[in-house]
Amino acid sequence: MTNKIKIKIDGKEIITDQGKTIVEAAHENGIFIPTLCNFAGALPKGCCRMCTIKINNRFMTSCTTPAAHGMEVENNTNEINDFRKGIIELLFVSGNHFCPSCEKSGNCELQALAYRYQMMVPRFPYDFPMKSVDGSSPYIIKDQNRCILCKRCIKTIKDDQGRHYFAFKERGHKLEVLLDDKMGKEISSALAKKAMENCPVGSIIFKEVGFEVPIGQRKYDHKPIGSEIEN
Amino acid sequence: MEKKIIATTSLAGCFGCHMSVLDIDERILDLIELVEFNKSPVDDIKTFTKPVDIGIIEGGCCNSENVEVLRSFRKNCKILISLGECAIMGGLPALRNGIPIEECLNEAYINGPTVGLNTQHILPNDDELPMLLDKVYPCHEIVKIDYYLPGCPPRADLIWEALVALITGSKLDLPYEVIKFD
Numbered sequence: 001m002t003n004k005i006k007i008k009i010d011g012k013e014i015i016t017d018q019g020k021t022i023v024e025a026a027h028e029n030g031i032f033i034p035t036l037c038n039f040a041g042a043l044p045k046g047c048c049r050m051c052t053i054k055i056n057n058r059f060m061t062s063c064t065t066p067a068a069h070g071m072e073v074e075n076n077t078n079e080i081n082d083f084r085k086g087i088i089e090l091l092f093v094s095g096n097h098f099c100p101s102c103e104k105s106g107n108c109e110l111q112a113l114a115y116r117y118q119m120m121v122p123r124f125p126y127d128f129p130m131k132s133v134d135g136s137s138p139y140i141i142k143d144q145n146r147c148i149l150c151k152r153c154i155k156t157i158k159d160d161q162g163r164h165y166f167a168f169k170e171r172g173h174k175l176e177v178l179l180d181d182k183m184g185k186e187i188s189s190a191l192a193k194k195a196m197e198n199c200p201v202g203s204i205i206f207k208e209v210g211f212e213v214p215i216g217q218r219k220y221d222h223k224p225i226g227s228e229i230e231n
Numbered sequence: 232m233e234k235k236i237i238a239t240t241s242l243a244g245c246f247g248c249h250m251s252v253l254d255i256d257e258r259i260l261d262l263i264e265l266v267e268f269n270k271s272p273v274d275d276i277k278t279f280t281k282p283v284d285i286g287i288i289e290g291g292c293c294n295s296e297n298v299e300v301l302r303s304f305r306k307n308c309k310i311l312i313s314l315g316e317c318a319i320m321g322g323l324p325a326l327r328n329g330i331p332i333e334e335c336l337n338e339a340y341i342n343g344p345t346v347g348l349n350t351q352h353i354l355p356n357d358d359e360l361p362m363l364l365d366k367v368y369p370c371h372e373i374v375k376i377d378y379y380l381p382g383c384p385p386r387a388d389l390i391w392e393a394l395v396a397l398i399t400g401s402k403l404d405l406p407y408e409v410i411k412f413d
Contacts, residue, residue, distance in 0.1 A: 092320075099412035100316055100383035101323060106413065115410055120379035121319050125372060128321075130329035215413070224407055 005069040010076055022062035022073060023051050030231030033075055034084055034113055036200050037150035038063040048150055049087055050113070054080060081117060088114050089122035096131060096145035097201070103210055104202030106218030110148060111201075112225035137184035139192035139207050147177050147203040157195045159183065165195070177203070234264075235284040235398050238308060239271040242297040243324045243367055244290025247384040248315040249273070254387030262391075265398050270307075283308040285397065288376070291321040292368045296361035305374040310397070313376045314390070316383045316412060318369065325367040332365055383413050 003018040009031050016025035021044060026033045037048035046064035053062045054074035062073070074080060091097075091110060099105045131144035153166040154177060165187060169178045187195075189206075196206040215221065241249060249272060255262065268274045269283050286308030292298050305311060316322040327335050341352050370376050380393055389409040396403035 096326075096329065098316075098323065098326060101326070102413075111412055114412070115407065118410065120381055120410075121313070121369075121371060121376075126320060126325075126369060128325065128328035128366060221411075222408060 005067060007067050007069070007071040007073060009073045016067050018067075018069075020067055022053065022060075022065050022067050022071075025067045026062065026073075026075070027229050030229060031075065032226035032229045033062050034116070034226065035063055036109060036113070036148065037152060039152045039156060039198065042152065042155040045151055045155075048148070050084055052080060052083060052087075059083075084113075085117040085119060086123070088117060088119055089124055091148050092119070093122045093124045093126045094129070095148065096128060098145075102146065102202040103205055104146075104196075104199075106213070106215065106221055108202055108220075109200035109225060112220040115220065116224045116226060134179060134184075135207075136181065137179060137187060137192070137207075139187055139189050140179060140184060140195060141205040141207060142177075142179045142184075143203050143205060144176055145203075146201045148201055149175060149177060150200055151177070152198050152200060153177065153195050153204055156198050157191060159191075165191070232265075232399075234267045236269050236281060237266045237271070237285050237287065238269045238279065238283040238304065239273060239287040240289065240300055240304060241272065242288065242290035242300060242318070242370075243293035244315065244317045244322070246272075246289070248289035248318075251315075251382075251384035251387050252390055255391045256387070258391055262394070265395070279303070279307040284310065285394075286311045287314050288312065288318045288370050289314050290317045291324060291370060292364060292373050293324050294361040294363050298364070298373055301370055301373055310377045311370075311374070312378045312380060312393075313370045314380050315385050316381060318376075319371075319379050319381055320369050321367040322383065325369075328366040332363060336363075382409075382411050386411065 004015055005018050006013055006015055007025060009026055014025060014029040016028065023033050023035060023038060033053065034050045036050045038044050038051060044063040046061035049061060051062040052059050055071060088110065092114065099111055102108070105111060133144065134142040154164055154168065157165045163183065165183050166177050166179055169176050193206050195204045239249065269281060270276045270279050286304040288301065288304060288311060292301060313319050317324060321328065336354050340346055340349055340354050378393070380389055382389060386409045389405065392403060392405060395401065
């Protein structure tokens, strides 16, 4: 039997199992903490910083911090929400996110978070970097313009021998997630579809089908991201 | 209440945002009670004839004429609103932003598959033509913009609610569905 522990999030006491991360504990108890790079079933990485919370007046990432008994967490405060909005804005200006022409629009987690935090315009100047698009795979288009380097595709899309289809290339501002040349040509259509689903933005697009779900019926058309968690 | 004066323009846009204003349907009759249009494609007034309260900008800046018009709006309007994705972030015209301007022009007028009639390989060079900018700029990177209404096009309800709130001073409480980037 696992040990039960108590933590407080924004003053609300919740009970969770020892060993769970704060984000897991919060979501199980109907409290929304926004995430982008975190993905259920994959090891947390804590690189996007969307799930930032405050414990003991220190900023921490809730996807990598295990809940500990007696912890008092600040989550839904003006300061933290503005910090999160700032991260969303930075992601928007550092890539080329043309929502009107993107197939993932309406199902995109980055866009949905921007809606939730009411981003009307980023506070930073647009970068408009020159990025490449790789369409060499029969089933996948890998668009670097929209990639937010969350690593979710690297962590979750593997073949039966555990080999990764996607990998990091270069470092720093040149960093890109690439689809392996050879493996990309052999990827199955089912796995390619899964890659598109697992991508939080429109950087991995499944070929041959486009704009399947009409505007008005997409995932985030009527309800904000996180409303499925909140109670 | 005195009518507020409104001016609108479409810079590097497609007029879709102006079309979306028409989507307020019969509320346009209420709008006319609240506002009077000055320089705008809606009434075809070409120059500012009086000081304007609210200037509405559709589209970003892709050439020197856009910049000039935008600056004249800033000069003549008390409040400026960026309407739609193109005004806010450059929009689809800004897809060219990663590509050098020379490459764009060559593709459009010299090397592209549909330029057969341009046998002398001339780039547009008349003095009357505005100069293209190196890239498409969001309006707020050229002048100060006071409010932003996103969408492609912005929903008619968003435009309506925002304008009424701005004109009457009432509180703006927008439903989730009206703020969209597409």
